[in-house]
Amino acid sequence: VELIVGQPYRNMLAFASTRSYFFLGDSLRKLSVSRIAGFHKTAWLRSRSEGESGPLTLSSLGLKCEVDSRKKDNFVDLGSLNSATKISSGRVKAVRNSLSKAVGTKNTLKIDEALFSAKTFGELGLSPLLIDRLEKEGLTVPTDVQSAAIPTILQKHDVVVQSYTGSGKTLAYLLPILSEVGPLKKPVDGNLSDLKPGIEAVIIAPSRELGMQIVREVEKLLGPADKKLVQQLVGGANRSRQEEALKKNKPAIIVGTPGRIAEVSAAGKLRTHGCRFLVLDEVDQLLSFNYREDMHRILEHVGRRSSAKPTDILGPLARRSERQTILVSATVPFSVIRAARSWGRDPLLVRAKSVGPLDSISVPQPTSFASSSDVTSSSGSTTQGVADSLPPALKHYYCVSKVQHKVDMLRRCVHALNAKTVIAFMNHTKPLKDVVFKLEARGMKAAELHGDLGKLARSTTLKKFKDGELRVLVTNELSARGLDVPECDLVVNLDLPTDSIHYAHRAGRTGRLGRKGSVVTICEEPEVFVVKKLRRQLGVDVQQCDLTEGKLNVCKEEEVEKLAEAMRNTS
Numbered sequence: 001v002e003l004i005v006g007q008p009y010r011n012m013l014a015f016a017s018t019r020s021y022f023f024l025g026d027s028l029r030k031l032s033v034s035r036i037a038g039f040h041k042t043a044w045l046r047s048r049s050e051g052e053s054g055p056l057t058l059s060s061l062g063l064k065c066e067v068d069s070r071k072k073d074n075f076v077d078l079g080s081l082n083s084a085t086k087i088s089s090g091r092v093k094a095v096r097n098s099l100s101k102a103v104g105t106k107n108t109l110k111i112d113e114a115l116f117s118a119k120t121f122g123e124l125g126l127s128p129l130l131i132d133r134l135e136k137e138g139l140t141v142p143t144d145v146q147s148a149a150i151p152t153i154l155q156k157h158d159v160v161v162q163s164y165t166g167s168g169k170t171l172a173y174l175l176p177i178l179s180e181v182g183p184l185k186k187p188v189d190g191n192l193s194d195l196k197p198g199i200e201a202v203i204i205a206p207s208r209e210l211g212m213q214i215v216r217e218v219e220k221l222l223g224p225a226d227k228k229l230v231q232q233l234v235g236g237a238n239r240s241r242q243e244e245a246l247k248k249n250k251p252a253i254i255v256g257t258p259g260r261i262a263e264v265s266a267a268g269k270l271r272t273h274g275c276r277f278l279v280l281d282e283v284d285q286l287l288s289f290n291y292r293e294d295m296h297r298i299l300e301h302v303g304r305r306s307s308a309k310p311t312d313i314l315g316p317l318a319r320r321s322e323r324q325t326i327l328v329s330a331t332v333p334f335s336v337i338r339a340a341r342s343w344g345r346d347p348l349l350v351r352a353k354s355v356g357p358l359d360s361i362s363v364p365q366p367t368s369f370a371s372s373s374d375v376t377s378s379s380g381s382t383t384q385g386v387a388d389s390l391p392p393a394l395k396h397y398y399c400v401s402k403v404q405h406k407v408d409m410l411r412r413c414v415h416a417l418n419a420k421t422v423i424a425f426m427n428h429t430k431p432l433k434d435v436v437f438k439l440e441a442r443g444m445k446a447a448e449l450h451g452d453l454g455k456l457a458r459s460t461t462l463k464k465f466k467d468g469e470l471r472v473l474v475t476n477e478l479s480a481r482g483l484d485v486p487e488c489d490l491v492v493n494l495d496l497p498t499d500s501i502h503y504a505h506r507a508g509r510t511g512r513l514g515r516k517g518s519v520v521t522i523c524e525e526p527e528v529f530v531v532k533k534l535r536r537q538l539g540v541d542v543q544q545c546d547l548t549e550g551k552l553n554v555c556k557e558e559e560v561e562k563l564a565e566a567m568r569n570t571s
């Protein structure tokens with residue numbers, strides 16, 4: 001079945017989540033060579049060679065419409081499933097109300113509500129109880145990716161959900177699950193209390209902070225009386241307490257990190273064979289080497305085995321399980337597509353305005369560059385065409401600086417853009433402290449955030465940053481995915497990201513929900529070619545700028561070469 005969402009309106013941007021994470025803990029567990037070797041025979045092995053492939057990403061909004069209309073012959077209008085409605089002034093008002101309710105008074109950056117989908121949650125086939133809950137939470141209008149994903153998941157398809165950062169992917173998979181599982185599910189023959197015992201959904205996230213964020217979203221929807229029906233199994237927390245809670249609360253939904261879930265499962269304390277849903281959030285991250293053994297176990301144990309026999313070629317992971325497999329990320333390299341084909345049954349690719357078979361996707365050619373030796377690509381591959389994973393409202397700049405002036409450049413950049421909430425990325429942990437020291441010395445409130453800090457220090461720093469007590473958060477790659485601070489209006493790359501995927505996730509920390517945001521990459525002169533390469537891969541205009549007289553000035557094309565020449569002469 002090939003479908004296209006009949007939405008006449010432009011893409012949406014969802015709310016700010018508080019997804020933040022660091023890759024300490026259970027991802028760093030030792031791997032068994034023999035397990036990995038066996039594992040390599042499966043889809044994982046194939047994912048290794050994915051440097052030869054590119055990501056399948058969202059088109060920018062304007063381009064998207066073109067792509068959709070070109071592919072129209074191959075797609076069916078989702079509007080036939082859900083009568084498309086026009087956004088009336090009343091609808092816009094409802095969205096505005098919904099947003100202001102949900103955003104609260106703290107957020108000052110403007111959200112473009114016109115980018116929200118025209119549909120209401122009520123039109124998507126969700127359970128009435130769930131719709132009531134959503135309304136109570138001030139959520140009435142689904143984002144485009146939710147409009148596309150919810151009916152598709154409810155129709156029991158395996159899916160890969162892809163849309164740009166901050167576009168509401170979490171609810172896009174949580175809502176159809178909660179519509180089928182737990183106390184908010186659709187009544188069966190009018191019987192609301194038809195609750196099945198046992199775990200019905202397992203959601204995996206690559207870090208404990210991200211896992212906890214998802215838990216909080218589920219708890220919010222379940223309400224205080226039923227919040228124990230979701231159980232976290234994240235690393236860094238007391239395992240025996242988690243196991244006790246499992247026994248006592250008999251949760252329907254498990255959210256956790258690969259290491260901890262695999263551990264508890266291996267200890268025989270987690271019964272997931274009756275599980276109906278398996279979600280891998282930030283799936284391309286979960287395909288990385290560190291998670292292989294744990295993910296292998298999870299894929300093997302979640303969901304009842306169907307009678308289908310494994311094929312010799314694909315190995316045990318190819319065995320079809322009766323669970324529904326949902327893979328989610330803003331960036332979907334070919335490794336994800338391959339994994340989806342191996343683990344799912346005729347999976348569909350769900351994007352903001354379209355739903356189609358994975359086979360309908362053409363795979364871009366490989367591109368790759370490495371600028372840092374100890375930062376690995378999330379998927380083990382670099383890819384091209386990730387522009388569709390970037391929030392469309394973002395503005396991208398780069399400026400050239402000598403390495404010793406970078407922090408000063410960052411400070412000037414913050415002032416020039418009058419940025420209030422800034423995330424500065426570096427590739428390594430060690431220099432973060434020095435940057436903080438220099439910023440503080442110049443009167444700019446800053447703090448470092450990385451996985452080597454203790455749990456308490458991390459949460460305190462993050463809270464301070466979210467509360468506006470810090471202006472600049474200096475962090476490393478580990479914060480690039482999931483960290484959600486809606487007020488973040490500037491991302492600065494003090495070191496070049498490893499590849500376009502890393503750029504996209506770093507950049508995605510700002511400009512969430514259609515808010516304004518800028519990304520400034522500060523690079524040395526010899527690195528300019530890398531930025532230009534990134535610019536090509538991203539398909540966005542990364543303009544060269546300089547910072548003089550307290551202003552960010554975009555360099556005119558003819559001046560760019562002169563500046564480069566001047567830099568070469570002074571060095």
Ligand SMILES: Nc1ncnc2c1ncn2[C@@H]1O[C@H](COP(=O)(O)OP(=O)(O)OP(=O)(O)O)[C@@H](O)[C@H]1O
Binds near residue numbers: 016142
């Ligand atoms: N329809 C909606 N209306 C209002 N708020 C929404 C809606 N859908 C989601 N949100 C809120 O938007 C926030 C961001 O959504 P979410 O974290 O799912 O984005 P995402 O696409 O997963 O981003 P990322 O890829 O960066 O993780 C969440 O806090 C969620 O509560």
